Amino acid sequence: MATNGLDLARIPILSNQSNYRDWALDVSATARLGGYWKAFLGTNTTTSTDAAELDRISQREEKAMGLILKTSSNNLRIELSDYAPTPAAGAGPVSHTAQLYWDYLKAKFEKQDGVSALLDFSSLVKTELVDDGNLEAQLNTLESMRSKCALNAIKLENWQYTALLLIHLPESYRHISDSFLTTGKIDQLDTAAVTAKIIETEIRRKAESTASANLVNCTSGSGNGPKQKSKKPPADRPCHYCNKAGHWARNCKKKKADKAAGKPPPSQPSSSLNVVATADAESDSPIFCYFGSPESWLFDSGATDHMSP
Secondary structure, three states, X not given: OXXXXXXXHHOOOEOOHHHHHHHHHHXXXXXXXXXXXXXXXXXXXXXXXXXHHHHHHHXXXXXXHHHHHHOEOHHHHHHHHHOOOOOOOOOOOOOOOHHXXXXXXXXXXXXXXXXXXXXXXXXXXXXXXXXXXXXXXXXXXXXXXXXXXXXXXXXXOHHHXXXXXXXXXXXXXXXXXXXXXXXXXXXXXXXXXXXXXXXXXXHHHHHHHHHHHHHHHHHHOOOOOOOOOOOOOOOOOOOOOOOOOOOOHHHXXXXXXXXXXXXXXXXXXXXXXXXXXXXXXXXXXXXXXOOOOOXXXXXXXXXXXXXXX
């Protein structure tokens, strides 16, 4: 559901203490964007008697109350509707306002019991970060735990929390710890700078890993192993030694017989493109060459082993 361009469907429905923090953050952000956050603070007032201004104040109040009720569970809606705070001495009944609802829910859910707070703090200081490709999510979890601790008066200064992150980084990210801990004062550590460096490093390593995987896939071809030479040449490629089709020069019986008898190889017509066609020495090993200019064109002479940049 969207109201004035604000998507309320993204706000979790408040049901109990477990999701209060996420709900409160989303509701406050939505109220600020909608322009009626003052109603939550109780400052949505005016001394003006102008009817239009009074109407705007009333609308802001209704939107703020509606946002709270729309994103709360049915049980909490009933609880809020039945809530009747004790009025001050000599005052009349207390009117239901967005501030009243907000403060009631805050008092009900924001504070945890002491044991839970200590458990959260223990998890915060003991959690070791793991290089599993999800460091950003782990950092978000730690930040959430830090906020929960702060709600219960267990607060870490910005530099203390940042030092904690650096201490618990995995060994593969230890260079970040060394960089920040040796180039400045520890009480000047900045959480945003350290977090950004960790996430940037993770993103870069993922990109490098993907590029390496793609390179391996390209060099491995279809996965059928190295290309094997055919036992017989094509019909249009006769033996370079005896000029007969059906076999390679390395397997030529005449060549082997001539070598055994000490006879010289037969003369071959010269070629400007194939100047080594009459060479007697042959090898089955492919030849690899590096060309400094990958833009240069290479002539495909139909050779068995090709060279390319």
